[in-house]
Amino acid sequence: MSDWKPTAIKETLCARAKMLAIVRGFFADRSILEVETPTLSLAGTTDTQIESIIAHCQFSNKNPMYLSTSPELHMKRLLAADYGDMYQISRVFRDKELGRWHQPEFTLLEWYRVGWDDMELMKEVEVFLKIVLEDHFSLEPSNYLTYQEAFLKFLGIDINAGFSSLRQQLKQKGLDFSDNLKTEDLLDLTFNTVIAPKLKKNTITFIYDFPVNQAALAKIKPGEPPVAARFEALLQGIELANGFAELTDSKEQKLRFENEQKN
Secondary structure (H helix, E strand, O other), X not given: OOOOOOOOOHHHHHHHHHHHHHXXXXXXXOOOEEOOOOOEEOOOOOOOOOEOOEEOOHHHOOOOEEEOOOOHHHHHHHHHOOOOOEEEEEEEEOEOOOOOOOOOEEEEEEEEOOOOOHHHHHHHXXXXXXXXXXXXXXXXXXXXXXXXXXXXXXXXXXXXXXHHHHHHHHHHOOOOOOXXXXXXXXXXXXXXXXXHHHOOOOEEEEEEEEOHHHOOOEOEEOOOOOEEEEEEEEEOOEEEEEEEOEOOOHXXXXXXXXXHHHO
């Protein structure tokens, strides 16, 4: 019997090892500190869209422990203590995620640039992705679109025209969705199922200036309308990266957490 044999292909493992070396070289060249934060925690994720995996340990007095869904919060403690620019290559765990693009355990790269805005970070992400993907894709010049521009270009829909009008326009385009679906979930569904598949296949596309209702932990940029300082990088319809200018207003952050609990 050969059931004991691993399913991993050696060539894939070699390619992965080479990619990790390139990643570490990228950050070493820029004097960015590599850190390692705990995988087990006394608290689960604060993100209401992600489920933590629970671990039971004898030393925790029967209190549940949680496997890390992201190193984000631990790294932000280091940032608050003035450790400066940093990155981490981390194994993370998320329950109820299993499919073509999702696994309950995977490797996640997280990095922070102190004092940078979302546009500066977006440019560095572009450089990073082109270096890491150089041996795997023949990439065309990157494309930059605001969230609003993406909806106008691919659907002819103005997301700032009012939510009732938006819902009506989406139904006229043939999208089937519940009338009870929250606006931010409707926008996310539309973007992932309609817009993302239409993006150029060999081009890294950056979508930025998200609606305020999708700000997550990002700052809000003033304007008419105001937008979230958040972006995503996509290739072949798949989200490769996301980032934002971090919200540093504790009162605003507390208010967002409270609103998430209400919803």
